[in-house]
Amino acid sequence: LALPPAGPMLAVALLVGAHTSGRHCPSAFRASPSLPRSHALLSEAPPATPAATSATLLQLLDRALEPGRYVLPPADRRAVLDAVAALEASRPAPSFPRDLTLIDGDWDLLFTTNAVTADETLFSALTPALSSPLVDVPQLRARRVRQEVDVKANRVRNCVSFSAWPEGLAALPLPPPLSGVFQGLERSDLTLILDHRAAVELGTSATSAASAPARLRIELEQVRRRLAPSPGAADPGLGEGLLALVPRESRIDVPAPLGALGAGRFDTTYVDDTLRVSRGIAPGRELRVFRRAAVPVTVVSEPQS
16 A cells, blocks of 8 residues: 655645455474374474464564554564564465455554665665655654555545654744744644545456455545644644644545556455555565554544535
């Protein structure tokens, strides 16, 4: 899926405002054929169940990621990638359209490889930059990333919320009323809703269908922007003074040829009642891990009349 780069999308927003079979890997300690059967039973570890593998991944992410972060430095992400691969291997892959309803609902992003971090080199940042990454630097870090999949309506919406003003910059010594404006924006959430039309992409051959049995193709049709007080923050004073001049909502309709040109494709390689794993196709091949939202908030993406 194409998630918006927070930096460039922030500028745009302000302008708008004016998915292996069920087999497991052989054990490295498999007993020699000459050994008694009792030795073989002791030498082979039982395969991990999907539930146990899912719990392991969640525990790993909880320990490794700071609150509000979705990426890990390259040196620290190997264990997470191995755990995701083990989860994918723990049960057969879903197949669309048969299993399409399994991904219906609201999903909170837990982890992604599709981000540019402060410690990336220019070369290492090129691959994620091809697929509209998150920008993981403190001042532009997303506060929440949610994906809404509406199977009945054939929609996929990516909702990204971040500070309406880069965090920390409101403390700069600026004269009033500008200081009040920037402080109010820093206490506000700017949410971008990227609304896509979605369709199952069926393989054109038996080989392609077998290699990508659960692939969606999405085309961006509309970008909506909303400005609202951050949950738990002091009243930002929206609607007062100069902040009254900042529109609370706006939208851009994406021309169909442009949406088709930037169409994204992703495979659902694993899904259960709690977790979903998706992988993009080349060139980015971005990995994303989602957790089903405990409290659906689909109202955030519904356009108001």
